[in-house]
Amino acid sequence: MARKKKALITGITGQDGSYLAEFLLSRGYEVSGIIRKTSNHKHLNLSHIQQQVNLLYGDLLDPPSLASIIKKVNPDEVYNLASQSSPSESFKQPMHTAEITGIGAHRVLEAVRHITPHARFYQASSSEMFGWVKEIPQNENTPFNPANPYAAAKLYAHSIARIYRASYNIFVACGILFNHESPRRGMDFVTQKVTYAAACAKLAIKNSDYLNEEGEPIVKNSKVSLGNLDAKRDWGFTGDYVESMWLMLQYSKPDDFVIATGETHTVRELCKEAFSYVGLNWKNFVKVDKRFIRPTETGPLIGDYSKAKKILGWQPKVNFKKLISMMVDAHLEALK
Numbered sequence: 001m002a003r004k005k006k007a008l009i010t011g012i013t014g015q016d017g018s019y020l021a022e023f024l025l026s027r028g029y030e031v032s033g034i035i036r037k038t039s040n041h042k043h044l045n046l047s048h049i050q051q052q053v054n055l056l057y058g059d060l061l062d063p064p065s066l067a068s069i070i071k072k073v074n075p076d077e078v079y080n081l082a083s084q085s086s087p088s089e090s091f092k093q094p095m096h097t098a099e100i101t102g103i104g105a106h107r108v109l110e111a112v113r114h115i116t117p118h119a120r121f122y123q124a125s126s127s128e129m130f131g132w133v134k135e136i137p138q139n140e141n142t143p144f145n146p147a148n149p150y151a152a153a154k155l156y157a158h159s160i161a162r163i164y165r166a167s168y169n170i171f172v173a174c175g176i177l178f179n180h181e182s183p184r185r186g187m188d189f190v191t192q193k194v195t196y197a198a199a200c201a202k203l204a205i206k207n208s209d210y211l212n213e214e215g216e217p218i219v220k221n222s223k224v225s226l227g228n229l230d231a232k233r234d235w236g237f238t239g240d241y242v243e244s245m246w247l248m249l250q251y252s253k254p255d256d257f258v259i260a261t262g263e264t265h266t267v268r269e270l271c272k273e274a275f276s277y278v279g280l281n282w283k284n285f286v287k288v289d290k291r292f293i294r295p296t297e298t299g300p301l302i303g304d305y306s307k308a309k310k311i312l313g314w315q316p317k318v319n320f321k322k323l324i325s326m327m328v329d330a331h332l333e334a335l336k
Helices: 015-026 063-073 087-092 094-115 149-168 190-202 238-250 267-277 306-312 320-335
Strands: 006-010 030-035 054-057 077-080 120-126 172-177 223-226 256-259 286-288
Touching: 006 015, 006 063, 015 030, 015 238, 030 063, 054 063, 063 094, 077 094, 087 094, 087 149, 094 120, 094 149, 120 149, 120 238, 149 172, 172 238, 190 223, 190 267, 190 320, 238 256, 238 306, 256 306, 267 320
Parallel strands: 006 030, 006 077, 030 054, 077 120, 120 172, 172 256, 223 286
Antiparallel strands: none
């Protein structure tokens, strides 16, 4: 009987990590994930598969813990998804973001280089690296131009990954993923705020339990506070995107790939879609609050995924409409 392939995921408790773990289990992998001692012990995103994955305590700030885990697991594939993943939060915690998102990725790569140089490595890069965009749409050859500390940290990690690929002959693939959402997305992201607010409005909930970054209810007096309604994003479904990560590591040579839908929508369109799904007019429930406007705005972000389609045979399955209805439904279910 063939030996099971082993995968190690950093950031396994997050949105991407949980969908990837699910996907790899369905492919017959033995899945291990790194969790921090301080992270929520409930691991809600993993509750349905927690008995099937091996969770190990470690920290991207602590090289010895990473080395010890990589030695113990001896993985065939390493997926580095751990990150301080909120661009707006990165303005409040720039040093922490640099440490986790940038240098943290470097620490994982360095441990892999010394302990399991045979392992294939996936680095989660980001469309935020395009920042103040130089061209539309963006592809693998578009110049990077970061517009926030998160993007700068991601670009450091992306650059180091490419340097290690060229210098040490390690299989390192970088997925330049555009925004990807799901019912498991953190509540501080705009897609979750809007779909949650739509569900609250449908159920006539005037003040919500969940709090925003300012420590206030996301829904307060029946309204949700948002930043720039004209910001444009290319939003896809996380379940589709994690498959691309795996495909990159199955390909014959390591490379960089843009993963996107090729469609762009404004935050305003997002509001309209979510509230109209529950039969309401978004204008009655949304207000603009300058506290939520980023000091610098990215975009418009729209990805050209033709290379991934041609080489990996990947394309998105879930469209924008379906994604938003899926997220609203999940909130309705939870709130009921």
